[in-house]
Amino acid sequence: MEPIVAAALLGSFGKPMKTFFVGPSVDLIPPHLPNPSSPVTQFLDRAYTDNGAHSVIYISFGTLFFPLPSSTSHLMAALDEIPKAGLRFVFALSSANATLDKSWMDGHVQAGNAIFPEWTNQTAVLEHPVSSSDFFASFAMSYTPPSSPTGPSRRRQSITSCRMGDQPINAVQIATVHDCGFELLQVRTGPAKSTAYRNGTEIEIVGTEDAVRDEMKRILKMSKGLRGKHQRMNVRMLGQVVVDSLGPGGSGDIALGNLGQAIGLV
Template sequence: MDAHHIATMLPPLWGHVVPFIHLSVQLLNADPTLVLTIVDHSFMVGRMKKEYAVCDYDAARLRIIGVGEKTFSEADPPTLQLIRGWADVAPVLARGSPEWPKPHAIILDFTVGGSVLKHTKKIFGPETKTLVWWSMNAAPMFTILTEYDHRAIFNKYWADEKLRAGRSKKQLELDIFGAWNGKDRLTGEVVQVLGTSSIYDYERQSWAAGHPGALNRPLLISGHILDQGVDGYITVSSAAIEPVTIPHLRRFYRARGQSLFAVGQQTHEKYFQEGATFKEPVTNKLISKFLEDAYTKLGKNSLIYVSFGSLFFPIANTKHVEALLDTLLASDFPFIFVMPALGANMKGGLSKSFIDRVNATGKGLIYSGWLEQRAILQHEATGWFLTHGGMNSITEAVLLGIPMIFWPNGVEQPVNAVHFTSGQHPIAFELLQIRTGGQIGPSLRLGDSVKITGTVEDAIAEFKTVFREARGPKGEVLRANTYRVAAALREGRKTEALVDIKRLAQFGRMAESTARL
C-alpha cells in the first residue's frame, strides 16, 4: 500500500511538543504505511530527538524539520520565525516524493496555526485535510476556539463610539481579550465550562502572570480562525477523564461537518503500564543529591516539587511566591522550586538575594533552568506537586500517583483547577488567595465559606492550611483518588483513545463518510 503522509507544525513550546511526540509514536505503531513530518523551530529539535530516543517506533518513517535562526529577539521571536519557515517548507511538502508523498492531512497547533491556515489550504488544496492540535483537556478547547469570535466582538465595540468609550485600539483589545466572555470587561456573571462546575467569569481567567489580554489576543485569534476552517480537532483527553465533555463535543462538531479525535493523555508509553519499573534518572547532580537527602532524612512522599512550567511565572505579585517559599521553609516540607530561565529574567521575578537565602538553608532548593520533570516526580522522596496546572504536568503527575496543588497562571489552567479539584474524586488542592487583579472575588463553588482577598497575609494562612491538610486525612484521600484517576487514564488509553488514534492515522485517506465519524 502507498505511504500515507501526515505533516505537523508545532510551536516551540515543550508542553505542546512532548504530548505530540508520544502521540506520533502511537500513530506510527498503529499504521505501518504512515509517514510523519514535524516542523518546529530549530532550537527544539535536539530536545525532541532526545525524547524520541527513549521511544519504540520506526524512526525511518518520521522526520523532523527545524526552521528559524539560531538567534531571536523580542522583535523577531521564535514563533514568527516558525511561521516564515513553514511558508518555505510547505511548498516542498506539497510537491511530495515517493517516500514522502503529498500529505493527506496537516495538523496545526492552535497557537500558531491560524496565521498559516489560509496559505496552507491554498498550497495543499481541498484534498488535504486540516486539523487543530490541542494539547489540553477538551472543555477549555470549546471556550477558547469555538465559543467566541473575539475579532467580531472587537469590531463591534470599535465601530460604536459609545461602546468604545474613548479607548485606544490597544486598550480595547486588552479589555476584550482579557475579559474572554464576549464583552469588554469581567462582569461576575455565571459561565459554564463543559463538564465542570459553573463558575464566575473571572474564575475562568488567571491574572497571576499579569493582565491576560496581551497573551490571550494572539491565541484566541489564531484559535478561532482554525475553528472556522479546519476539518477536525485533536485533544489529549478522552471520556475516561471528561465523560460529559467528549460525547457532547463529538456531537457538536459532527453537526458542523468536523471530526473530533480524543486521543487520550500523552506521555511516555511506559508510564501507562501498571506497576512499570521504567525509571528515568535525575541527571542533574545537585537535584539528585537534594532528593536523596530528603528521602534519607524524611522518607517517602516527604518533598514538594514546585514548577510553573517553561512559559509561565506568577509575576503579578511575586510577594505571593516569596511567601510560599518562606512558609515552606518554616514547615517540615523540603522543596525543589524550578524557575524557568524566562521567569527568572522577568520584571518582578525572584531576586538573587532571595534565591541565595533560600538555597543557603538546605531545606529548599531554587533552580533556574530545565529539568527532567518526570524523573523528579518519579523519585520516592517526591510526594506533592505544586503546579500551574498545564495538561502535560497533570498527566505526568497522575500517572506517577502524585497529588497536586494548583496555582493557575493562564489560558486553560484555571479551568483545569476547577475540573481536578471538583467532582467525586478530586486529586488536588486549589490555591485561591494567590489571585490578583480582576480575578479577585468570591468562588461560586465555595459560596460565602471562603473570602478571597488576594493579600499576602491570607495567602500565607492558606498555604499553612494546605500543607497541613496535605499531610493529613484529606491528603491521603487525594492521593488515593490520584491512583483511581490514573487507572481510568490507563483503561481509556486501551479503549476509546486507541480507536481514535487508529482513525486519526488514516484521516484524509479514508472516504469522507468514514472520516466524519
C-alpha cells in the first residue's frame, strides 16, 4: 500500500506536497540490554537451556486491540497447539482489554509452557537466541504493527490474525506479497466468517475451534519445513532492505536528513 499512498500524496491536497519517506520506526541497535532479573528473560533462558535455539514464539496484540471475549476461545485453541509442537510462548498482555481465562493461563504457566507479562521488551525477546522465527501478532488498525518493521529487521517471520480496518491488507502483504509469514483465517468471526480468497483459491471459513486447531497445527508444521525455510530466506532479504534503508547513506537516512533540513533542525 505504501507506494500507492506515496504517489497519491503528491497531489491529494490541491497543491504539491513534499514527502519524506524515512522508513519504519525501529532501532537497528537495541536501545536497552536484556534485564537478567526479568521473569521474561529468565523464562527465555530456561527454554534455551531445555530446548535450544528457536523454541519460543512471541505473541503480541499491541496496547490498543485484543480479540473480543466471543473469540478468545479460538485464540486459546490456536495457542494450545504451540506446546504440542514442542515450542513455548511469551504472550504480552499489553492491552487494557486483554482478557483470558485465568485457569487456562495458570495451566500453561505451571507446565512451563508460557509466561504472560503485562508488558515486555519486544526487541529483547526477538533478539534472544531462543526466539523462534515465528512472531505471532495482530495487525492493529491504521498502522502496520510491530511485526512488520520489527519482525523483518530482526529476521522474524510472522503468524498474523486480522480484526478490522486495514489489517487484512497488511496481512496479505506479509503472508502473500512478501511471503514471509502465515495468516490465520479460521479465527475469523462475524461477517468475515465466509470465504477467503488467496492466490486464486477459495478457502471456506469454518470458524470452529477444531478448524482453528487444525490450521494452527498445519502452519506450525509448515514453518518447520521447506515453506518455513523459504519464508525465513524472504524475511532475511526484506530485513536487509530495512537495515540498508535506515543505515548511513540509505534512502530512509537521507530522507530523514532532508526532513530535518526542511523544518530547520539541521
